[in-house]
Amino acid sequence: MKWFARREPADVWDEPVGRPIGDIEAADRIRNICQAARTIAEAAGASAPASTRERYERAARTAMEIAMKISDDLMRDDAVRRIVDLCMKAEDIKTAQILSRAIQAGWIREAVLRDYPTLSQ
Numbered sequence: 058m059k060w061f062a063r064r065e066p067a068d069v070w071d072e073p074v075g076r077p078i079g080d081i082e083a084a085d086r087i088r089n090i091c092q093a094a095r096t097i098a099e100a101a102g103a104s105a106p107a108s109t110r111e112r113y114e115r116a117a118r119t120a121m122e123i124a125m126k127i128s129d130d131l132m133r134d135d136a137v138r139r140i141v142d143l144c145m146k147a148e149d150i151k152t153a154q155i156l157s158r159a160i161q162a163g164w165i166r167e168a169v170l171r172d173y174p175t176l177s178q
Contacts, residue, residue: 068112069093070119080129087136090120091143098147113147121156134162138169145173154178 070090078086094116101113120140127133137156144153157176160166170177 068116070116080127080132083123083127084132084136087120087123087139090116090123091139094120094143095146098143101147110147113143113149117143117147117149117152130161131165134160134165138165141169141173141176150175 069086070093074086094113097109097116098113101110117140120136120143124133124136124140127136137160141153141156141160144150144156153173154176157166157169157173160169
């Protein structure tokens with residue numbers, strides 16, 4: 058009866074990219090990944106099952122890999138800001154601190170530190 062079994066929908070971050078993408082498409086892809094992973098990140102706290110935590114980590118890792126390939130500084134900083142938000146939803150403060158230091162635009166970094174004062178420590 059496997060014919061009628063439903064397949065689980067693939068996560069946005071697991072979809073392969075068959076061609077090189079530009080900065081705008083990369084930033085859009087990161088936005089979509091962070092939006093889709095938000096509920097998973099909220100559930101991926103300390104007492105979460107390993108599978109939920111692993112899905113969050115896979116989403117964050119994919120978003121970080123895409124962000125490293127963005128050549129425009131402001132677009133990259135905005136993308137990293139979105140990933141920091143995702144990390145903070147999952148209570149992954151260590152990763153969020155590392156990423157917040159990578160933001161080059163002063164006003165974006167200030168906004169991140171204003172929203173998440175624990176990252177300044």
